[in-house]
Amino acid sequence: MQSKIFSMKNWEGKHGVYLIAEIGGNHEGNFDKAQELTQLACASGVDAVKFQIYTADSLTTIVEDPERHAHYKRLELTPEQHIAIAEICKSNDVTYSASVWDLNALEWIDPYIQFYKIGSGDLTAFPIIEKIAHIGKPIIISTGLATLGDVKESLEFIKSVNNNYRDPNNLALLQCTSSYPTPDSDTNLLVMKTLMDEFDEVVGYSDHSVDSYAAEIAVAMGAEILELHFTDNKKNTSFRDHQVSFTTQGIQELVSQIKRIHALKGSTKKEPTKSEIHAGMIQSFRRGIYAARDLSKGEVLEYSDLVVLRPMINVDGRSFKKMVGRTLKKSVSKLKRIDFSLLN
Numbered sequence: 181m182q183s184k185i186f187s188m189k190n191w192e193g194k195h196g197v198y199l200i201a202e203i204g205g206n207h208e209g210n211f212d213k214a215q216e217l218t219q220l221a222c223a224s225g226v227d228a229v230k231f232q233i234y235t236a237d238s239l240t241t242i243v244e245d246p247e248r249h250a251h252y253k254r255l256e257l258t259p260e261q262h263i264a265i266a267e268i269c270k271s272n273d274v275t276y277s278a279s280v281w282d283l284n285a286l287e288w289i290d291p292y293i294q295f296y297k298i299g300s301g302d303l304t305a306f307p308i309i310e311k312i313a314h315i316g317k318p319i320i321i322s323t324g325l326a327t328l329g330d331v332k333e334s335l336e337f338i339k340s341v342n343n344n345y346r347d348p349n350n351l352a353l354l355q356c357t358s359s360y361p362t363p364d365s366d367t368n369l370l371v372m373k374t375l376m377d378e379f380d381e382v383v384g385y386s387d388h389s390v391d392s393y394a395a396e397i398a399v400a401m402g403a404e405i406l407e408l409h410f411t412d413n414k415k416n417t418s419f420r421d422h423q424v425s426f427t428t429q430g431i432q433e434l435v436s437q438i439k440r441i442h443a444l445k446g447s448t449k450k451e452p453t454k455s456e457i458h459a460g461m462i463q464s465f466r467r468g469i470y471a472a473r474d475l476s477k478g479e480v481l482e483y484s485d486l487v488v489l490r491p492m493i494n495v496d497g498r499s500f501k502k503m504v505g506r507t508l509k510k511s512v513s514k515l516k517r518i519d520f521s522l523l524n
Contacts, residue, residue: 191352191382191404195435196442198384199226200277200297200320201410205255206421214257218265221410222272224431229269230297230407233262233289234281259288266292283311290315297407300324300358300386303334313341318350320405322386323371324358328378335379348380352405355398356386361424367394372401388424392434399441408434466492469500469519471512479508486518494519 191198201221207214214231221229236242236253257265262278266289269276279297280286295318302308303326312319319338323331331353339345355371367389375383384405385398395406411425426434452462467488475485481503488497494517506523 191349191384193227193405194225195438197399197403197438198228198405199431199435200228200230200405200407201226201426201431202230202386202407203410204230204232204421206409206411206419206425207255207257208419209255209257211257211261214261214265215268217410217412218268219272220412220428221431222269222274224410224426224428225435226274226408226410226431228275228277228295229265229410230277230279231257231262231265232279232281232299233257233285238282238284259285262289263292280312281308283308286311286315290317293317295320298322298334300326300356303330306334306337309334309338310341313338313345316342316344318352319345320352320354320384320407322354322356322358322407323375324356324386328374331375332378335381348382352382352384353379354384354386354405354407356407357388360388360421361390362388362394364389364394369394369398369401372398372403376402390423392426392430392437395434396437396441399438400445463491463493465490467497468492468517469495469497469503470515470517472514474514475508475512477508477511481506481508481523487515489515493517 193199201224203214203217203221207217218229234252235256236249239252240249242249266276275294276292277295277297278289278293279299280289281302296312298309298312298319298321300322303321303323321334335351338351345351353375355369355375357366357368359366369385372383372385382404384403384407385395386407387395388409395408398406408431409421409425411422411427414422414425414427456462467490470487470489472485472487483504486500486503488500503518503523509522509524512518512522
């Protein structure tokens with residue numbers, strides 16, 4: 181199954197960072213709740229809403245792990261329900277995406293998906309990855325549980341399946357720690373720098389912490405994508421994902437912080453800023469060259485004849501040595517400025 185590739189050029193989001201609201205299993209198998217969370221997420225200002233598509237049988241062995249199988253069975257949504265959720269996203273002009281953990285679902289959900297998400301647990305599930313890579317749409321990969329070698333091996337495999345992924349715009353890597361909640365000591369945001377240095381792909385962060393601080397730092401460190409679990413109430417139930425989730429208010433507060441972070445990061449070009457120039461700070465803060473005493477016409481200037489003081493008028497302190505040994509064309513009173521027009 182090959183479809184025309186959808187270009188997510190640089191994963192540019194409405195707020196400078198591409199924001200994904202991961203609803204995941206926070207609906208707890210309740211379709212009404214899934215729809216409600218989708219509407220709330222769309223209203224929060226995110227760029228994309230993401231779900232997980234699976235059946236318990238396609239994900240977990242009932243023989244070896246019946247308890248986990250029962251857990252995922254409770255969270256299943258039907259194909260029709262997933263499609264309805266995708267339509268809600270479309271009506272709100274928000275991108276719909278999913279981690280597809282059931283290969284049988286690809287046929288009916290692919291028309292609604294613009295990019296796929298490979299979760300940390302599927303980073304080494306090459307049969308799943310291969311089927312998704314054959315489709316050719318952009319892929320975001322979470323790297324929880326992984327070594328750098330694991331990441332490299334999976335990227336090489338994806339690129340071997342489909343040359344579309346040799347274009348860095350079509351792949352993204354998210355630093356992720358697969359513990360809920362993630363302790364600060366295990367968040368390892370510096371891994372983003374490793375991923376940036378090692379690979380050409382876009383790099384971001386998938387958050388499993390209990391507040392917005394890690395996400396804010398990730399943005400400041402250059403994350404281009406943020407994946408954030410989403411709920412309507414962080415204390416909703418005992419279901420673990422709620423405590424590591426953002427609410428609508430939390431997303432909106434984060435967006436405000438992102439705007440400020442980008443403003444604080446500013447430009448890479450080092451030059452006087454508009455505010456410095458407008459306030460006349462270059463002149464008022466820097467030191468100019470002045471007469472240390474009353475000086476007469478014809479005197480040859482020595483170090484002791486000059487002093488650097490604020491404000492800087494015409495000539496700054498870098499010209500101090502260039503004036504020593506020069507002859508005055510006219511007399512200069514103590515603490516009056518000296519510039520090269522007064523010197524032979």
